[in-house]
Amino acid sequence: MTGDFNLPSVFWIDDQGMTRSSPEQNPIIEVLADNILYQTVTVPTRMRPGENPSTLDLVVNNDPEKVIRTQTLSPIGSSDHMPVLSSIQLNSKPSKYTKQSFTNYKMMVEELIDANLETHTSDDVEASWLILKNTLLESQAKNIRMTWKKKPKTLPFLTPKIKNLCNRKKKLWEEFVKQKTVYEKYKIVRNLPRKETRKLTVNYEEHLAKMSRKTLSYSGNISPCVNQADTQYQTWRITAQSLPAPPKKLTF
Known part of the structure; x- marks a missing residue:
């Protein structure tokens, strides 16, 4: 179970919650303890200049040994909450x-x-x-x-430019977390990956609309077609060539 539990006065030691200043939050801690549930996020998940860091976003589970690691990433856009990434060991590996x-x-x-x-x-x-x-x-x-x-290993429109922007944003955020500096530089960079990704996504889908063969490979779920003689096309390439011309303008 994950989410923003909004417990700023609770601190977590050995997967268990403790608090000194807010007795009204004790019932939540007691519920977790009574049901043998553990919380694996031990680092702050919300940071804002001039305020004390707090652990608000939690990952609650009943078997902490299956949680390989839990870490925080740099915030998305202008949010002051850090995304929480948990690696959990499952019984079966995801199919490729x-x-x-x-x-x-x-x-x-x-x-x-x-x-x-x-x-x-x-x-x-x-x-x-x-x-x-x-x-x-x-x-x-x-x-x-x-x-x-x-399955593709990465998104087809994920360019080196996007990766560089994400790495730059991550480094600035890590520097801010450690030294409480460069926040103004981080504010300039934080929204650039999202803006660039949206623009490249639209451009890529417009490109697909003009290339029927790539559209089949991208969507992956177009059934075989038949021609006017009721004969099924033998390959997806021939099927793609039979598709009608794309629209002149797309609306997203």
């Missing part, structure tokens, strides 16, 4: 591939028509349902093609 299915609905409809289910039905509702179910499952198994597509 995404599953996709392509269904030939036209062929399924033709097979269902040819099956002539009326001749196989009976007065027994359960038996009729079993016939219909098996017919659908058989058609589904024959006409749905499953593929696996490798």
